Amino acid sequence: MTETVALKSTRIITPDGCVDGYVIFTNGKIEAVTHNYQGEALDYGDHWLMPGFVDIHVHGWGRGSFAYKGDKNSLVHMSRDLVSSGVTSWLATSGTMPHDFLEYSVKNAAEYISEVTPQAGAEVLGVHMEGPWISPKHLGMQRADCLQAPSVSGFEHFNQLAGGNIRLVTLAPELEGALEMIRHLHAKGITASAGHTDATFDQITAAIEAGLSHFTHAFSAMRGFHHRELGVVGALMYYPDVYAEVAKQSGITIKPQAFDILYRLKGDRRLVLMSDCMGYADFPEGYEFHHYLRQETFRIHNGQLNITAQNGTCQHISPDDWPAISGLEMSFLDSVKNIVDRLENGLVSVARIACHNPAVLAGAEKRKGSLTVGKDADILVLNDDLTLQDVWCRGVKQPLPR
Incomplete structure (x- = not known):
């Protein structure tokens, strides 16, 4: 059945700037962004229409935590809840966890990706493996007991279990075997990213020559800048053509x-x-996690999230309390609100750094990242305060979590 939908607005964010007109899509694919349309349209007036955000680094959100549960239920919850933050597609991001847990996780991701429909919410584009091929010197919140040495065979083992859906790998380029793995990833069109790394500037240079094109959470968990040894931070700033990602803009990270x-x-x-983001509410029963930046300890007890502050006070949150759960971590949209006025071209710039660029790194730029003919109708409707009014994922209007 063919279904054509037209959305009208005076402010549509396109790669060419902000335009007045209509976004027309059929069966979830954009057919036109035009000034001229004679059919019935949903009129959004002066609301902003822009592409949905693409989150390539998210371990958990809302009522789901893929990195810590690894099951399909966590993916179901994340897909549904991420739309509340303006995310319409994402990479299910793992962590440096036990080998068998990673196997279990990527297999579940492959099954979920193969069966999910647009009605489920934000689309899982694939898997981002953050580790286990990282440096023990810059663990951050990763596990030292689960590190592995980089190898092509090790990667291929996980990618086969993932149904070939691994799209991005974070690794430490200085480790033995890493350059060979980076060359392999590059040849397969998979993004290799430097993160949790103690590499020198020269080692990063060699990695870029091998195909490394991205840096995971710039500045964090990597060798810093010194004027005689520029390190990882110096390299990511020095080389203009590599991408660099930044995490939620709360002022803490x-x-x-x-x-x-x-x-x-x-x-x-x-x-x-x-x-x-981590998805604290979906941590396993009994799991305890200390956030060294927030100085809070998160623990699941009897299915409820307990958060203990440094002064000993404890907050108890039920998994059914959406307002409390949605406020546990800064959302993607709230990060955008905190930086949009500092960008060169406002929401046009946002559409590049939060939509197009991550879509490129996820290998999905032909389908995602802009309101362009032929791409998926992943569309956000925002008012002047950048509060979400509606979210469309692949042409399906989504219910916002309550």
Whole structure:
């Protein structure tokens, strides 16, 4: 059955700027962005229409945590809940976890990807493996007891279980075997990213020559900058053609000034926004996690999330309490709100760093990342305060979580 939908607005964000007109899509694919249309349309007035966000680095969100549960139920919850933050497609991001758990996780991701429909919410584009091929010197919140040495065979083992759906790999380029693995990833069209790494500037240079094109959570969990040894941070700033991602813009992960410096260097062309959220409410029963930046400890007890602050006070959150759960971590949309006024072209810039660029790194730029003819109708409707009014995923209007 053919179904054509037209959305009308005076402010549509396209790669060419903001235009007045209609976005027309049929069976979930954009057919036209035009000034001229004579049929029936849903009139959004002066609301913003822009492409949905593509989150290539998200471990969990809302009521799901893929990195810590690894089951299909976690993916179901994340797909449904991510639309509330403006995310319409994403990479299910793992962590440095036990080998058998990673096997279990990527197999579940493959099954979910093969059967999911647009009615399920934000689309899983594939898997981002953050580790286990990382440096013990820059673990961050990763597990030291689950590290593995980089190898092509090790990667292919996981990718076969994932149904060939691994789209991005974070690794430490200085480790033995890493350069060979980077060349392999590059040859297969999979993004290789430097992260949790103690590499020198020269080692990063060799990795870029081998095919490395991205840096995971810039500034965090990597060798810093020194004027005689530029390190990983120096390399990501020095080389103009590599992408660099920054996590949620709360001012905790990185200072606003650090974001501004990186944006001046990378601009709309190579900066990438992502969330790096965890999905605390879906941690396994009994699991305890200390967030060293927030100075809070998260623990699941009898199916309920307990959050203990540094001063000993404890907050108890039910998995059914959506308002509380949705406020546990800064959303993708709230990050956008915190930076949009500092970008060169406002929401047009947002559409590059939060939509187009991550779609490129996920290998999905032919389908995602812009309101362009032939791409999926992943569309956000926002008011002047950038509050979500509607979300469309592959042409299906989504119910927003309550």
